[in-house]
Amino acid sequence: MDIDLSTTTVRTANATLRALPPGATARLTNPAGRHNLAVGLTEEITVEIDGTAGYYVGGLSKNATVLVHGTTGWGAGENLMSGLIRVDGDASQSLAASAHGGTIVVRGDASLRAGISLKGATVLVAGNVGDHCGFMAQAGTILVGGDAGRGLGDSLYEAVIYVAGRIKDLGADARVEELAESDVELVARLAKQHGFDHIDPENVTRVASARQLYHWGTP
Template sequence: MDIDLSVTSVRDANAALRALPAGASARLASPAGRHNLAVGLTEAITVEIDGTAGYYAGGLGRDATVLVRGTAGWGAGENLMSGLVRVDGDASQSLGSCAHGGTVVVHGSASLRAGISLKGGTVLVAGDVGDHCGFMAQAGTILIGGDAGRGLGDSLYEAVIYVAGKIRDLGADARIEELAEADVELVARLAKQHGFDHIDPENVTRVASARQLYHWGTP
């Protein structure tokens, strides 16, 4: 099914997508940076956004696959429950924020606060990420194929961040830990699955919580 967004409203397009049965596929033509495309999907369908998406593409989804054939604005894959949101180009701020499950993949770079408040999902960025990636990430995995900006992993809880490039600096209560065999195997699987051929799984940096902020105490 093809939906031309130059003549169909986003509300009507999303309603048509949510009416599709599992296994169906659809293409959104002429997205022109419109916001809230392919949000709230609950079936195992595939949606191709043929161009640039605005804010919150693929957000609040479960089981669906959303492919953005361009760049994406703020909050791509926000609050994802399961399924896949993939961006072929770059992504703006708050990529995959609050994702409880599923996978959010960017084959370019991502701006500030990627993976903020992550709650169990997986966020993969082939290129660089901006400042405060993984801020207050509670659970899940973040894999960065390039460099990370300032405040990486600030106030981390149980999420783990892997960085193939350089780290500008760590946020509060984040620390670098030694790689275990399980880490190498996980990074290798994710890199192979999503075409991140430039990543050497044995030479990434593992960043996790120092667990000093779990409980407030008196000096």
């Protein structure tokens, strides 16, 4: 099924997608950067977006696969519960904000605050991430195939960040930890599964919480 967004409203397109049965496929054409595409999906369907999507693509969804053949605006995969979102280009700010589950893959770069307040999802960025990636990330995994900007992992809790490239600096309460065999195995599996052939699993940097901000201290 093709849905032409030059003649169909976003509200109507999303209602059509939500009515599809499990196993169905649909393609959104002429997205032209429209916001809130393919949000609130609940069934195991596949949605392809033929071009650039705006804010919050695929957000508030579960089970579905959303493939963006272009770039995305803010908050791609925001509050995702399960399923897969893949962006072939770059992603703007706040990628996967508060995502509880599922996998969000960006084949290009991601801007500021990727994985902010992450709550359990897996976030993979083939290229670089901007400042404050993983800010207040509570659970989940972030794998960065390129470099990371300033304040990486600021105030993170139980989430773990792996970076294949350089790290500009760490945020508050973030620290570099030694790789365990389980880390190498996880990174190898994720890299192979999503075609991140440029990543050497044995030469990534693991960043996790130093756990000094878990409780208020006393002067």
